[in-house]
Amino acid sequence: MLKNRSLVSIRDLSRAEIELVLDTAHKLENHRGRHLEHRQVALLFYEASTRTRNSFLTAVHQLGGSEAGFSSGEGSSVAKGESLHDTIKMFSAYCDAIVLRHPRDGAARWAADVSDVPIINAGDGKNQHPTQTLLDLYAIRATQGRIENLSIGIMGDLKYGRTVHSLVDALSLYPGVQLHCISPESLALPKSYGPHQVHQRLEDVIPQVDILYCTRIQRERLPDEAEYEKVKGIYRLNAAHLHNARPHMRVLHPLPRVDEIHPDVDVTNHAYYFQQAAGGVAVRKALLYLLLGLS
Amino acid sequence: MREYKVYRIEHGTVIDHIPHWNSLKVLDLLGLRQGSDLVTVGIGLDSKNMGRKDLVKVENRELSQEEMNKLALVAPQATINLIRNSERTHKHKVEVPDHIVGLVRCPNVGCITRHEHVPTRFDAISRTPLELRCYYCNYPFRSEELELL
Ligand SMILES: [Zn+2]
Numbered sequence: 001m002l003k004n005r006s007l008v009s010i011r012d013l014s015r016a017e018i019e020l021v022l023d024t025a026h027k028l029e030n031h032r033g034r035h036l037e038h039r040q041v042a043l044l045f046y047e048a049s050t051r052t053r054n055s056f057l058t059a060v061h062q063l064g065g066s067e068a069g070f071s072s073g074e075g076s077s078v079a080k081g082e083s084l085h086d087t088i089k090m091f092s093a094y095c096d097a098i099v100l101r102h103p104r105d106g107a108a109r110w111a112a113d114v115s116d117v118p119i120i121n122a123g124d125g126k127n128q129h130p131t132q133t134l135l136d137l138y139a140i141r142a143t144q145g146r147i148e149n150l151s152i153g154i155m156g157d158l159k160y161g162r163t164v165h166s167l168v169d170a171l172s173l174y175p176g177v178q179l180h181c182i183s184p185e186s187l188a189l190p191k192s193y194g195p196h197q198v199h200q201r202l203e204d205v206i207p208q209v210d211i212l213y214c215t216r217i218q219r220e221r222l223p224d225e226a227e228y229e230k231v232k233g234i235y236r237l238n239a240a241h242l243h244n245a246r247p248h249m250r251v252l253h254p255l256p257r258v259d260e261i262h263p264d265v266d267v268t269n270h271a272y273y274f275q276q277a278a279g280g281v282a283v284r285k286a287l288l289y290l291l292l293g294l295s
Numbered sequence: 296m297r298e299y300k301v302y303r304i305e306h307g308t309v310i311d312h313i314p315h316w317n318s319l320k321v322l323d324l325l326g327l328r329q330g331s332d333l334v335t336v337g338i339g340l341d342s343k344n345m346g347r348k349d350l351v352k353v354e355n356r357e358l359s360q361e362e363m364n365k366l367a368l369v370a371p372q373a374t375i376n377l378i379r380n381s382e383r384t385h386k387h388k389v390e391v392p393d394h395i396v397g398l399v400r401c402p403n404v405g406c407i408t409r410h411e412h413v414p415t416r417f418d419a420i421s422r423t424p425l426e427l428r429c430y431y432c433n434y435p436f437r438s439e440e441l442e443l444l
Contacts, residue, residue: 009433083411104407106431125405127432 003293006112006119010130010166015173022138024286025279035294036065042095044087045071045122046102051255051277052122052131056099059284063294068095085114092116096292100124118291120284126162132254133166135283136213139276143250144210149176153205155235156182156215156260158189163254164215168193180205184231187221202237207244212237212270213252214260238262242270252276307354309376310366315339318349320369323443324398325353325362332356345372365398367391368441371425391419395427400442403434415444 002017013021041060045053053071060067068091084107091098092115100111101122108121108128123129140147152171158164158181171177172194179196181189182205189196199205206212214237222228236259237251250272253261257273265271288294313321318336321327327334333354342348357377358366366373367389377385395417401408408415408431416430425438 084407085411085413102407103405104410104432105403105405105434106407106429109431110407110411110413124407125432 002290004118005291006108006115006121007130007287007291008108008112008119008121008124009128010133010170012130018134018137018170018173021134021283021286021290022141024289025134025138025282026142028285028289029279029282031285032062032064034064035289036060036063036096036292039065039096039292040068040094041065041288042091042098043067043069043071044091044098044100044102045069046100046107047072049101049123052101052280055277055280056120056122056284058281059288062281063285063288065096065288069099084111088114088119097288120287120291126160128166129162130166131280131284131287132163133170134287135276135280136163136167136252136254137170138279138283139250139252139272140211142275142279143272144248147171147177148174150174150210151178151180151208153180153182153209153212154189154215155202155205155212155237157187157217157221158183158215159187160218160221161215164189164213165193167213168196180209182235184217184222184227184235186223186227187217202235202241206241206249207246210246210249211252212245212249214257215254216256216258216260232259236260236262237265239264239268242268245270303381304352304354304378305381307352307356307378308358309378310351310353310370311348311374311376312342312345312372313349313351313370314345314372315347315349317369318351320443321349321351321366324365324369325358327351327353361392363387363389364392365395368395368399368425368438369443371423371438391422391425393419394430395419398444399427400444401429401432401434402436402440402442403429403432406432406434408432 088111097118099120099122100108102124105125105127108124112119121128121130144150154164181196182199182202217231219228249270251270253273255277318338335352337350339347340350363375373389375387376383397414401415407413417427420426420428428435
């Protein structure tokens with residue numbers, strides 16, 4: 001049901017389609033094969049994103065395919081001066097799929113309208129990054145066995161955070177999910193994102209949740225330095241916070257982290273952010289598999 | 296209320312209840328600055344409901360439904376009177392279309408449509424107040440931010 005489609009926004013997917021991607025990712029997690037043999041996937045990275053690019057590259061290689069394209073900084077003549085439209089037209093003429101990372105909001109939708117092959121959005125400016133959301137969901141399901149009826153805490157910049165908004169959108173497809181939002185008032189989740197409980201203190205939330213999803217608060221999002229210093233100390237998880245957490249509770253983070261998770265959390269049973277990131281390869285393999293109709 | 300008098304026209308269209316000063320945008324939107332149509336513009340007329348309003352008359356021209364819908368972007372409460380043989384034959388209210396292609400600039404400076412030759416496209420997500428969302432970057436905005444191309 002996903003064959004020949006593009007993935008621009010998590011909202012392009014129904015719940016059944018998300019489940020299909022997660023199921024396929026699970027099957028392909030430790031699998032290497034030749035499904036993409038003699039096929040090429042273009043990785044067009046107009047801005048550097050080493051982790052995302054490597055994750056896609058690994059996915060292509062584990063399916064037996066080869067890559068084309070460029071990454072910003074390589075000084076590619078392709079990216080210089082040529083319009084996105086023309087670059088997409090050219091790569092879609094000889095590649096089987098295009099993975100696009102672009103600094104402009106909406107670039108992926110435009111590319112999908114222009115392209116003859118599936119586009120996978122690997123981040124378009126401040127707009128969308130759907131494979132991040134899929135790997136977040138994959139981590140939630142892997143650790144809890146389900147997504148519906150979970151109690152999920154989300155901490156950090158909930159006003160501007162792109163990964164937060166996409167995750168909340170996706171979770172709204174699942175019944176019984178209780179959202180607990182933890183953020184400074186000035187960075188609260190917009191009301192348009194539906195019902196959720198609001199907390200100022202991390203300690204109030206920890207015993208109640210199955211998942212704690214932490215995100216970074218960026219200095220430039222807060223009105224002044226003093227506010228940032230204050231907030232930085234409050235929205236910072238450490239191992240001592242976790243003493244009354246549910247045993248199966250897991251901490252997720254889209255990475256890279258700065259100060260919001262103390263390294264002493266890493267050695268607790270609750271830390272899952274590195275495994276979460278590793279699941280990105282399985283999710284990206286699944287997407288290539290489904291969008292290209294491989295078997 | 297001060298009386299105002301605008302001479303009658305025999306054939307054509309009278310666009311009434313345009314927000315004060317938006318008549319200039321109406322001229323742009325309908326391409327009336329380039330054409331040879333005889334156009335009369337009233338700016339800052341007294342209005343019971345709007346305080347001040349603008350009014351545009353175009354002689355010998357009838358608007359298509361599509362043109363009327365475009366008008367809703369800058370004059371959501373406009374009434375359009377069609378005049379034939381000096382009689383008003385039709386009175387239309389405008390309605391913002393579900394999709395607006397071209398016409399409007401995306402207010403998000405980071406939007407791909409501001410940097411590449413991409414025809415703009417918006418979905419109307421609310422009509423009162425008017426709120427549009429960019430099909431490409433998903434930026435939602437109200438009429439105060441609306442800028443015509
Ligand atoms: Zn836009």
